[in-house]
Amino acid sequence: MISTIQWHERIGLQRDWVWRGWQVRYSFRRASTGKTPILFIHGFGAAIEHWRKNIPVLGEDRTVYALDLLGFGGSRKAIAPYGAELWVAQVYDFWxxxxxxxxxxxxxxxxxxxxxxAAAKYPEMVKGLAMLNLPDVTLREKSVPKPFRSLVFAIEAFFSGPLFLKPLFYFVRRPSLIRTWVKFAYEQKEAVDDELVNILALPPTDGGAVDAFCALSSSVRQSGFSRSVRELLPELTIPILLLWGRQDRMVPFSLSKNFLGLNPNLEFVPLDNTGHCPHDEDPETFHRVILPWLAAKCDRTTILFI
Incomplete structure (x- = not known):
């Protein structure tokens, strides 16, 4: 549990917010400009601090916010019906x-x-969408041949029970193991330093973390965890930037082809020599791509001539 108000020079002012009875952590840095604000949403197992290299740069001349999703980072490790719908509701209520x-x-x-x-469900909330890879859990189910789905899902259910997951959780949360799997996720190994390992290793030591992990593992296997990205993508009318590391081993680069050509507003940028987290592995390249896109696509103002 963090203090109610805490300042960090790279992620801004941290505060706690009570959402549906659960404690949630967020941070922000305010700037007095007319530029569109940014809200950062971290990945699985990560936290606000994973944006520590980006918040000072993107927040130099615009207000930025970062949110720890329920179950992760400094937010409550709750036993909850995890899934995209729950986290989308959290993001919308925060907004x-x-x-x-x-x-x-x-x-x-x-x-x-x-x-x-969130952009698909609440278009009034979003002026632009920038994503570093894009997992579509519905593609996984379709990739398993129908005759084998029952068997595959039964095996997964067995290994997703508390009797198996709890000992596994206590094993994999050790910093040495975290360093190993992060090096697998990152192409640029020099980015895997002690600070990053500590960011990822601290939340699993929170009270209730093991039970939340079991709840998360159970939820992600459910068919209702998320709607199909491919089905919703053509409906979005906002600017979309999709960046993807060519060496991403967690959400493989080859999956990007499933989304290309589905929306004329989508700009796709492949990134060389980066893995699963380009914003942290190679922040300079990430900033060179996103800053001009923000200026051109999301900060435009309409001038009225009378």
């Missing part, structure tokens, strides 16, 4: 409570999925 004007949602991995679903 209504603290922002109230259209934002650019910037997400990574799970955060990309949540940001996408």
């Amino acid at each position: 209504r409570a603290f922002i109230g004007e259209p934002v650019v949602l910037v997400g990574n991995s799970l955060g990309s999925l949540v940001s996408f679903m």
Whole structure:
């Protein structure tokens, strides 16, 4: 549990917010400009601090917010019906409570999925959408041949029970193991330093973390975890930026082809020599791509001639 108000030079002012009876952590840096605010949504297992290299740069001349999704980071490790719908509701209620004007949602991995679903459900909230890879859990189910689905899902259910997951959780949350799987996720190994490992290793030590992990593992296997990205993508009318590391081993680069050509507003940028988290592995390249896109697509104002 963090203090109610805490300042961090790279992620801004941190505060706690009570949402549906659960404690949620967020941060913000305010800027007095007319530029569209940004709301950062982290990926699975990550937290606000994963944007520590980006918040000072993107927040230099615009207001930025970052939110820890329920179950992650400094937010409550609750036993809850996890899924895109729950996190989208959290993002929307946060936006209504603290922002109230259209934002650019910037997400990574799970955060990309949540940001996408939020933009689809609440278009009044979103002026632009920037995503670092985009998992579509419905593609996984379709990839398993129908004759084998029952068997595959039964095996997964067995290994997703508390008797198996709880010992596994206590094993994999060790910093040495976290460092190993992050090096698998990152192409640029030099980015995997002690600070990053500590960011990822601290939340699993919170009270209730193991039970939340079991609830998350159970929810992600359910067919209702998320709607189909492919089905919703053509409906979005906002600017969309999709960046994808060519060496992404967690959400493979080859999956990007499932989304290309489905929406004329989507700009796709493949990133060389980066893995699952380009914003943290190679922040300079990420900033070179997103800053001009923000200026051109999301900060435009309409001039009225009378």
